[in-house]
Amino acid sequence: MEQCACVERELEKVLHRFVTYSHQSEERLDELLRNVCELRAQLVAFGVQDADLSVLSQTMAQCCKEIKETVQMLASRHKDIHGSVSKVGKAIDRNFDAEVSAVVAETVWDSPELQKYLSETIVEHLYRQGMLSVAEDLCQESGVVIDMSMKQPFLELNRILEALRMHDLRPALEWAVTNRQRLLDLNSSLEFKLHRLYFISLLNGGISNQLEALQYARHFQPFASQHQRDIQILMGSLVYLRHGIENSPYRSLLETNQWAEICNIFTRDACALLGLSVESPLSVSFASGCMALPVLMNIKQVIEQRQCSGVWTHKDELPIEIDLGKKCWYHSVFACPILRQQTSESNPPMKLICGHVISRDALNKLTNAGKLKCPYCPMEQNPSDAKQIFF
Numbered sequence: 001m002e003q004c005a006c007v008e009r010e011l012e013k014v015l016h017r018f019v020t021y022s023h024q025s026e027e028r029l030d031e032l033l034r035n036v037c038e039l040r041a042q043l044v045a046f047g048v049q050d051a052d053l054s055v056l057s058q059t060m061a062q063c064c065k066e067i068k069e070t071v072q073m074l075a076s077r078h079k080d081i082h083g084s085v086s087k088v089g090k091a092i093d094r095n096f097d098a099e100v101s102a103v104v105a106e107t108v109w110d111s112p113e114l115q116k117y118l119s120e121t122i123v124e125h126l127y128r129q130g131m132l133s134v135a136e137d138l139c140q141e142s143g144v145v146i147d148m149s150m151k152q153p154f155l156e157l158n159r160i161l162e163a164l165r166m167h168d169l170r171p172a173l174e175w176a177v178t179n180r181q182r183l184l185d186l187n188s189s190l191e192f193k194l195h196r197l198y199f200i201s202l203l204n205g206g207i208s209n210q211l212e213a214l215q216y217a218r219h220f221q222p223f224a225s226q227h228q229r230d231i232q233i234l235m236g237s238l239v240y241l242r243h244g245i246e247n248s249p250y251r252s253l254l255e256t257n258q259w260a261e262i263c264n265i266f267t268r269d270a271c272a273l274l275g276l277s278v279e280s281p282l283s284v285s286f287a288s289g290c291m292a293l294p295v296l297m298n299i300k301q302v303i304e305q306r307q308c309s310g311v312w313t314h315k316d317e318l319p320i321e322i323d324l325g326k327k328c329w330y331h332s333v334f335a336c337p338i339l340r341q342q343t344s345e346s347n348p349p350m351k352l353i354c355g356h357v358i359s360r361d362a363l364n365k366l367t368n369a370g371k372l373k374c375p376y377c378p379m380e381q382n383p384s385d386a387k388q389i390f391f
Helices: 004-046 053-095 114-130 132-142 148-166 170-178 180-185 190-203 207-223 228-240 257-273 281-305 359-367
Strands: 347-353 357-359
Touching: 004 228, 053 357, 114 132, 114 148, 114 281, 132 357, 148 257, 170 180, 170 190, 180 190, 180 257, 190 207, 190 257, 190 281, 207 228, 257 359, 357 359
Parallel strands: none
Antiparallel strands: 347 357
């Protein structure tokens, strides 16, 4: 991601110059406008016949000179900004490859079925982001039909998230109460955290909300066994309500990052109830591609320089292992210990009678005269006795 950081730095420089240029231009133009208005007011007040023509001529000339200098100065600084903008383009060209077809299968989206899957993935991503009108337009243009049962959960999810961003907890609380049992099955603390945040918002209102806060504390009763310490802290803060929570040992209760945290917790638990991943599959795929593409471009360049054209012949598998970090570990992966290749649907892992596991390609290559000798132990066996393993 260093390439993205380099481009971002250049972009920040351009944005800073634009802001500075805007402020300086406004100040200078406002000053000129004031001078011209003052000159006009003098002419109207004294009249041309009463004014000294030589003084008037000098004043007009000075005003015109200032206007001309200002226009030249603004034009010069505008040209400097063009230079900074061009540096952003050069940074993009320098850090990113314009041509990536060498590491991409050309026919990957030729199948109508795969195109349909791609469109559905993009539509789901747009629903997750709350861009409902854009998703509807894409459905119409691509011919993808999305069932209302799939669309409705995203509509509700975005409605509640929008309310949380506006510091409105009521829709989220109603949803949590409705789905209480399912949330408890997930061992979720979402409902308690929502009640806690509502209680804190009452504390933030000062001594006038003391009675309402005490009455609302009854909502903590179902969570007393699991969140006893948190409830004690909340109730203890009431002692300092008259002097202000911000001036008490409980000032940490008023931290603003709690709203961002509750949005993340709600998104996580709501997606879990819907059987969805917390992050959009399209976002995960895009982020993984950004990490993998530079490595693939480099290895492709090395292969071409060393004239090893036969090393990477299949675009549906990678020539090297690319570490995307534990965040992108979603399922088990088996690499054949003989061929050093990751197994796939066309080359699945096979369990031998002795218990060792190798890939089907390795099994076929090790078979000799209808017999197979395990590469890890001396047991001879029939290749047909090997069983496919499903992870």
